[in-house]
Amino acid sequence: MRRTVAALLRKELLVELRTLQSVPGMSLFAVTTFVVFHFALNRNSVEGDLAAGILWVTLLFAAILGINRLFVADADQGGFDGFLLAPVERSAMLVAKALTLLGFLVVLELVAVPAFALLLLGPSLGGELPGLLETLALGDIGIAAVGTLVAALAVRTSARDLLGPLLALPLLLPIVIGGARATSPLLTLAHPTGPPARWLLTLGLYDLVFGLIAYALFDFLLED
Amino acid sequence: MYGKGLRALSIATVAAMTVALGLVFFYAPLEAEQGFLQKIFYLHVPLAIVALCGFVIGGLLAIQHLRTRDARWDMRSYVAIHMSLIFAVGTLITGSIWAKGSWGHWWVWNEPTLVSFLIVFLLYATYQPLRFAIEDPERQSMYASVFAVTAGAFVPLNFIAVRLSSAYLHPRVLGGTSSLPGAMALTFTVSLFAVALLYATLCKYELTAKHTRAQVRALRRRLSGEADTTRRPRSAAPVLHATAAVTAAARTAGRTGV
Numbered sequence: 339m340r341r342t343v344a345a346l347l348r349k350e351l352l353v354e355l356r357t358l359q360s361v362p363g364m365s366l367f368a369v370t371t372f373v374v375f376h377f378a379l380n381r382n383s384v385e386g387d388l389a390a391g392i393l394w395v396t397l398l399f400a401a402i403l404g405i406n407r408l409f410v411a412d413a414d415q416g417g418f419d420g421f422l423l424a425p426v427e428r429s430a431m432l433v434a435k436a437l438t439l440l441g442f443l444v445v446l447e448l449v450a451v452p453a454f455a456l457l458l459l460g461p462s463l464g465g466e467l468p469g470l471l472e473t474l475a476l477g478d479i480g481i482a483a484v485g486t487l488v489a490a491l492a493v494r495t496s497a498r499d500l501l502g503p504l505l506a507l508p509l510l511l512p513i514v515i516g517g518a519r520a521t522s523p524l525l526t527l528a529h530p531t532g533p534p535a536r537w538l539l540t541l542g543l544y545d546l547v548f549g550l551i552a553y554a555l556f557d558f559l560l561e562d
Numbered sequence: 563m564y565g566k567g568l569r570a571l572s573i574a575t576v577a578a579m580t581v582a583l584g585l586v587f588f589y590a591p592l593e594a595e596q597g598f599l600q601k602i603f604y605l606h607v608p609l610a611i612v613a614l615c616g617f618v619i620g621g622l623l624a625i626q627h628l629r630t631r632d633a634r635w636d637m638r639s640y641v642a643i644h645m646s647l648i649f650a651v652g653t654l655i656t657g658s659i660w661a662k663g664s665w666g667h668w669w670v671w672n673e674p675t676l677v678s679f680l681i682v683f684l685l686y687a688t689y690q691p692l693r694f695a696i697e698d699p700e701r702q703s704m705y706a707s708v709f710a711v712t713a714g715a716f717v718p719l720n721f722i723a724v725r726l727s728s729a730y731l732h733p734r735v736l737g738g739t740s741s742l743p744g745a746m747a748l749t750f751t752v753s754l755f756a757v758a759l760l761y762a763t764l765c766k767y768e769l770t771a772k773h774t775r776a777q778v779r780a781l782r783r784r785l786s787g788e789a790d791t792t793r794r795p796r797s798a799a800p801v802l803h804a805t806a807a808v809t810a811a812a813r814t815a816g817r818t819g820v
Contacts, residue, residue, distance in 0.1 A: 487712065491709060492692075494696070494705075496697065501691060505688050505692070508682075508688075509712070509713075511720070511723075512719060512720055512723035515723050519727060536726060537726075543719070544723070547715060551711070551715050555628075555712065558708050559704070
């Protein structure tokens with residue numbers, strides 16, 4: 339299992355490095371969205387609830403771009419068939435794809451969070467960075483698990499570009515609720531505090547439940 | 563036979579609905595603050611409870627489908643979710659009317675139950691498009707079941723998340739039946755029972771109709787004595803196994819002497 343996952347992961351990263359079709363697009367999208375928010379809200383700087391909301395909505399939509407593309411090459415160019423012919427566990431593909439998506443999200447945030455701090459955020463991040471990283475990490479795990487499942491569900495339908503986001507948005511709403519509520523006290527001007535524990539717990543619970551669900555159900559999506 | 567017991571079930575539903583409506587209008591006391599408007603509670607809350615239970619049941623039936631690979635479980639799961647969606651629309655409409663009457667707005671964001679219900683509804687609204695976008699019937703039923711299980715697990719989790727997001731700001735409007743006076747609790751229980759019966763009856767009707775249609779198609783094919791060459795129009799509804807439908811149809815045909 340571990341070797342299979344490692345091999346698949348290497349393949350995914352090689353493909354991404356050679357084609358550069360997901361991560362640069364996601365990052366550029368996030369930065370552009372911050373500019374759009376600046377003009378749409380007519381604000382030079384944001385803080386608190388508004389800042390947390392903008393950050394999470396942008397990350398969510400950028401993640402959906404990546405989710406939409408996650409399995410396209412496998413569906414169109416025979417990646418699924420090749421994988422199914424190999425005598426390996428099928429869950430390996432879920433793990434590899436989820437780790438790939440997680441990697442994409444981390445790179446996306448390495449670009450998007452500094453850009454957000456630079457372009458829109460009023461208060462400086464400084465002291466609250468560990469709390470923010472913690473929240474982002476928990477959110478990313480959930481997005482990666484659910485995103486992989488949704489991507490596999492949508493990719494072999496005739497309306498894949500439409501169904502992916504339609505399925506992903508409501509399913510990922512608890513992540514946005516938890517993420518935004520946990521982040522907003524970090525980004526207030528007056529007295530920034532750490533993320534409330536109950537929101538981190540909610541995110542953790544969500545990650546756990548949907549990680550298990552994705553693991554249990556993914557095999558059925560690969561059958562033919 | 564799928565139509566078996568349908569008449570008894572229908573009569574029981576009509577009777578239960580009549581009793582429930584009678585209780586709502588003539589027995590249950592008027593609520594002190596909201597007056598007559600509060601009576602929509604006896605329709606709105608049972609609809610919501612039954613719809614949510616139906617979504618979860620759809621998920622459980624889908625698990626059964628994934629385990630057995632029997633298309634009939636997929637059909638049951640589909641019907642359960644389909645009916646729940648219709649009940650959910652009813653819930654949202656009655657909820658809106660109630661919100662307009664008692665709070666003055668058609669939609670209220672600080673009522674967590676309402677908001678989580680909308681999210682669940684939006685998620686399940688993609689169930690039919692998902693089915694419709696997959697042409698191969700086997701894969702359609704497989705993917706639909708995966709969706710139904712995921713969404714079924716999402717229902718309680720989503721309620722936790724939304725409830726938490728406003729738990730400290732807004733106390734619950736209705737804290738379950740325990741806080742209701744006796745007459746109201748009785749009326750509510752009967753209404754809940756009646757709406758649940760209505761749900762079961764409608765599900766049974768839909769299942770029966772789907773099976774009958776499959777049988778008619780199989781019989782027509784036998785009459786014309788050739789393989790079914792006409793392409794079935796693409797549909798979001800699951801297809802029953804042709805063999806099962808044909809044998810059932812053949813049995814019926816033998817009995818009636820076609």
